[in-house]
Amino acid sequence: MVLGDRMADTPEKVMRFLENLFEASNIAAARDFENLKSFAMTNGHTGDIQRWDWAWYSEKLKKELFDIDDEILKPYFSLDKAEKAIFSLAGSLYGIKFIPNDSIPVYHKEVRTFEVYDKDDTFLALLYLDYHPRAGKNGGAWMTSYREQHKDLNSDQRPLISIVANFTRASETRPSLLSLNELTTFLHEFGHSLHGMFSKCSYESLSGTNVARDFVELPSQFMENFAYEKEWLDTWAVHYITGEKIPEEIIHKVKQASTFNEGYAFNRQLGFGFLDMAWHSITEKNTYDVYTFEKEALKRTDLFPEIPGTNMSVSFGHIFGGGYAAGYYGYKWAELLDADAFSYFEETGIFNRETAESFRKNILEKGGSEKPHDLYLKFRGKEPSIEPLLKRSGVK
Numbered sequence: 001m002v003l004g005d006r007m008a009d010t011p012e013k014v015m016r017f018l019e020n021l022f023e024a025s026n027i028a029a030a031r032d033f034e035n036l037k038s039f040a041m042t043n044g045h046t047g048d049i050q051r052w053d054w055a056w057y058s059e060k061l062k063k064e065l066f067d068i069d070d071e072i073l074k075p076y077f078s079l080d081k082a083e084k085a086i087f088s089l090a091g092s093l094y095g096i097k098f099i100p101n102d103s104i105p106v107y108h109k110e111v112r113t114f115e116v117y118d119k120d121d122t123f124l125a126l127l128y129l130d131y132h133p134r135a136g137k138n139g140g141a142w143m144t145s146y147r148e149q150h151k152d153l154n155s156d157q158r159p160l161i162s163i164v165a166n167f168t169r170a171s172e173t174r175p176s177l178l179s180l181n182e183l184t185t186f187l188h189e190f191g192h193s194l195h196g197m198f199s200k201c202s203y204e205s206l207s208g209t210n211v212a213r214d215f216v217e218l219p220s221q222f223m224e225n226f227a228y229e230k231e232w233l234d235t236w237a238v239h240y241i242t243g244e245k246i247p248e249e250i251i252h253k254v255k256q257a258s259t260f261n262e263g264y265a266f267n268r269q270l271g272f273g274f275l276d277m278a279w280h281s282i283t284e285k286n287t288y289d290v291y292t293f294e295k296e297a298l299k300r301t302d303l304f305p306e307i308p309g310t311n312m313s314v315s316f317g318h319i320f321g322g323g324y325a326a327g328y329y330g331y332k333w334a335e336l337l338d339a340d341a342f343s344y345f346e347e348t349g350i351f352n353r354e355t356a357e358s359f360r361k362n363i364l365e366k367g368g369s370e371k372p373h374d375l376y377l378k379f380r381g382k383e384p385s386i387e388p389l390l391k392r393s394g395v396k
């Protein structure tokens with residue numbers, strides 16, 4: 001019943017998806033595990049690798065292999081420049097413009113407001129930006145809307161959209177600088193905001209980001225891909241002191257590091273997906289032994305030695321209390337979609353206006369007014385393939 005309202009609309013489809021990914025990635029997972037194990041051994045570890053050893057050795061190995069961390073790109077990503085670059089990226093893809101308007105009332109003096117206009121100068125939306133942490137403000141980053149697009153009897157009510165974040169403030173000597181992670185966060189929330197701003201629907205309950213849960217992260221994750229594109233970074237990202245572009249080898253390293261231990265990460269996510277589906281596919285009333293049930297569901301994906309007396313089902317908050325019941329697969333599903341969609345841009349050119357127009361018309365304007373699967377087919381012209389995701393993650 002849960003899946004009836006999703007893009008992957010049957011248990012069979014979800015299971016096929018998980019199985020296909022498992023088949024394609026389990027060799028990489030085993031390889032990651034063995035690599036880490038031998039690295040740990042040469043660093044004095046004795047006995048098995050336990051799950052609590054993983055993060056420690058994984059960070060050490062990553063440092064040894066790539067010698068970079070999340071901070072390395074910071075000097076190149078000043079918030080000012082990133083904002084302009086993201087606006088002009090939307091400009092090259094969709095022809096839209098962002099005009100600041102300080103006279104619009106805001107809830108805090110740090111919030112800035114932009115009028116967003118379409119390529120033919122019709123008004124599209126208001127965009128509010130609230131970038132920095134302050135007392136009483138929630139942590140994290142999100143997109144929200146104060147009014148969603150909808151149609152009244154005679155008029156199209158355009159949306160009021162907001163992006164809220166907690167980016168580090170500028171200091172007296174330094175502008176506000178974003179880490180790679182913060183830049184992708186910005187792109188992510190901006191992707192959600194485009195979904196809200198382009199909406200062209202009748203009903204508020206079906207407009208903008210009111211779509212199936214396994215479809216809602218497509219517009220946002222799609223935008224994240226640009227953070228790794230030299231072609232886009234070269235248009236704006238320069239060192240805030242020296243004015244130099246990001247050296248080619250750093251971009252290369254960052255890209256490579258992003259695939260580090262992805263086989264293992266796939267395996268972990270797939271295991272959670274299998275376990276979730278196993279519990280939610282029960283049709284018979286019975287007394288289930290949680291321990292045995294879980295062991296069976298995870299037998300192909302659990303790489304670590306067994307710890308007697310423990311199991312994760314009882315603390316799997318996502319699926320029993322977090323709304324992800326029969327939905328955990330959605331994390332990987334969204335990645336499948338965004339990688340497949342972005343590969344279409346890679347084929348046609350990452351700034352291709354026609355491809356962008358089709359993405360806008362078929363995905364970003366339609367909200368939940370049509371079945372996500374139909375929308376995706378109209379955009380892509382074929383079923384999404386797992387290949388682009390496997391390629392991007394380096395597991396194949």
Ligand SMILES: [Zn+2]
Nearest residue numbers: 188192217220
């Ligand atoms: Zn999101």
